[in-house]
Amino acid sequence: xxxxxxxxxxxxxxxxxxxxxxxxxxxxxxxxxxxxxxxxxxxxxxxxxxxxxxxxxxxxxxxxxxxxxxxxxxxxxxxxxxxxxxxxxxxxxxxxxxxxxxxxxxxxxxxxxxxxxxxxxxxxxxxxxxxxxxxxxxxxxxxxxxxxxxxxxxxxxxxxxxxxxxxxxxxxxxxxxxxxxxxxxxxxxxxxxxxxxxxxxxxxxxxxxxxxxxxxxxxxxxxxxx
Amino acid sequence: xxxxxxxxxxxxxxxxxxxxxxxxxxxxxxxxxxxxxxxxxxxxxxxxxxxxxxxxxxxxxxxxxxxxxxxxxxxxxxxxxxxx
Numbered sequence: 001x002x003x004x005x006x007x008x009x010x011x012x013x014x015x016x017x018x019x020x021x022x023x024x025x026x027x028x029x030x031x032x033x034x035x036x037x038x039x040x041x042x043x044x045x046x047x048x049x050x051x052x053x054x055x056x057x058x059x060x061x062x063x064x065x066x067x068x069x070x071x072x073x074x075x076x077x078x079x080x081x082x083x084x085x086x087x088x089x090x091x092x093x094x095x096x097x098x099x100x101x102x103x104x105x106x107x108x109x110x111x112x113x114x115x116x117x118x119x120x121x122x123x124x125x126x127x128x129x130x131x132x133x134x135x136x137x138x139x140x141x142x143x144x145x146x147x148x149x150x151x152x153x154x155x156x157x158x159x160x161x162x163x164x165x166x167x168x169x170x171x172x173x174x175x176x177x178x179x180x181x182x183x184x185x186x187x188x189x190x191x192x193x194x195x196x197x198x199x200x201x202x203x204x205x206x207x208x209x210x211x212x213x214x215x216x217x218x219x220x221x222x223x224x225x226x
Numbered sequence: 227x228x229x230x231x232x233x234x235x236x237x238x239x240x241x242x243x244x245x246x247x248x249x250x251x252x253x254x255x256x257x258x259x260x261x262x263x264x265x266x267x268x269x270x271x272x273x274x275x276x277x278x279x280x281x282x283x284x285x286x287x288x289x290x291x292x293x294x295x296x297x298x299x300x301x302x303x304x305x306x307x308x309x310x
Contacts (some may be wrong), residue, residue, distance in 0.1 A: 058299055065296060094299065108247045148244065148302060174248045180244070 001026040001225045003044040006072065008033040008063045008091075013049035013205065017085060020205040021046070024221035033066040044081040044224060046074045047088030049141075049203060059102060059144045060090030069095050081125055081224070082197040086142055089189070089199035098190055098199045099157065100149030102142075106182025110143040113181075114214075115202055117165040117188050118172050124195045127164065129219040129226065135172045136165075138202045138215035142179075145201040147183035147190075154184055164189035164198055231276045232285050233310040236297055239270035244302045272295060282309050 003026045005014050021044075029039045033052075038045055044115040049205070052063035053071055069091070076082050076097055092098040105111060119130040130136065149157065157163060165188040169178045174186040174203045181201070189200030204217030231237050239244050253267040275292075277285040289307045298305040 061296065061299070099301075101299055103245065103302065106245065106247055108251055146245075152300065153301075187305070191302045 002039070002041050002067055003046055003224075004031045004038045004042040005029070005046040005048055006031045006033060006068050007048070007204055008050070008066060010052040011048050011050035011087070013085065013087075013203070016203075017046055017205040018047045020208045020217065020221045021225070023208055024218065024225035026221070026225045031115060033063065033068045033070055036067050036071060037070075038071050038075055042080065044083060045075050046086040046138065047072070047082070047091050049086030049088060052087055052091065053117065054145075054168035056187075059093040060087060060092075063087075063091045063092030064096075070100050073097060076192070076197050079196055082192075083126065083224070084197075084199040085203060085205065086145075086201055089201055090144065092197065092199040098192060099153045100147055100190070102144050102201065103146040103148050104113065104144050105142070105146050105180070109178070109179050110141075111145070112140070112141040113180075114142045115188075116168055116170055116172075116178065118168040118174065120163045120166060121161060121191070121194050121195075124164070124191060124197075124198070124223075126191075126198045126223050129223040133172060135168060135170065136219070137207065137208040137214050138204050138217050140202045142181070142201055143198045145181040145183065147181075147185075147187040147201075149184065157187075157190055158185065158195065162191045162193070162195070163187055163192050165200055165202070230280055231278055232280065232282065234275045234277050234285065234289055235308045235310075236273040236275065236289060236293060237270060237306045238273070238293075238298045239306075240268055240305050241304055243301055277309070278281075285309055
């Protein structure tokens with residue numbers, strides 16, 4: 001597994017995601033946003049968390065049009081794997097690689113806390129190390145994670161089984177309280193039509209070592225590296 | 227601004243039905259200031275642009291491309307173009 005992590009001005013989680021990928025056995029390269037190609041042999045392109053371009057205009061809007069994103073789009077069109085975490089999810093939506101948009105959190109607050117997610121689907125390159133319905137303990141840290149899509153788009157995403165993770169309580173129930181940012185249908189992450197692109201607001205890369213407080217994020221990186 | 231340029235203003239607003247937490251917060255702040263009679267607030271963005279040339283039709287086409295490609299996210303936002 002060769003992963004290319006794209007770094008934009010204002011990205012700040014590239015080192016964490018690179019570390020999580022390496023722990024699972026992946027080879028990792030960093031790619032600058034102005035680069036027009038991914039390294040030869042790239043299997044997975046990663047858009048890390050952070051505040052690309054200071055969140056100017058809209059979160060992910062300017063990064064979504066960066067030169068490196070043309071290469072990421074071409075990679076995805078060839079069936080290549082793409083993972084966007086937090087700001088990376090916002091960039092994927094802004095670049096048109098995933099449908100919908102991440103709006104301001106419903107309570108207007110930046111939220112930063114541990115969060116349980118329910119794994120909705122496991123027959124993908126990103127989640128095969130998990131079991132369906134498994135509740136995983138990770139973290140969220142964002143101000144704009146409120147997933148929104150037009151009703152027809154949302155119905156299509158649900159109908160095609162493209163929801164990757166939902167915010168839930170410890171028992172796996174998708175309650176209003178567990179859905180702190182107000183996302184439609186408690187959506188925490190979605191797949192592209194071919195399930196080769198995954199965008200998610202929570203940070204699995206935060207929880208890959210017990211010393212840090214949890215290891216439930218590890219399944220995602222192990223799924224990819226396997 | 228050169229003499230052969232036009233001034234344009236683009237207004238980007240949230241589509242109706244899209245939740246606007248910032249607008250709601252502003253509405254509540256206005257109420258707390260004792261400014262009564264405001265029944266709703268929706269927050270948007272304004273862009274003032276200078277467009278080269280004097281051809282308003284060509285300028286409008288350029289601005290429309292700018293809105294579609296960057297200035298507005300048409301999933302949740304509408305835009306309006308005015309050329310002075």
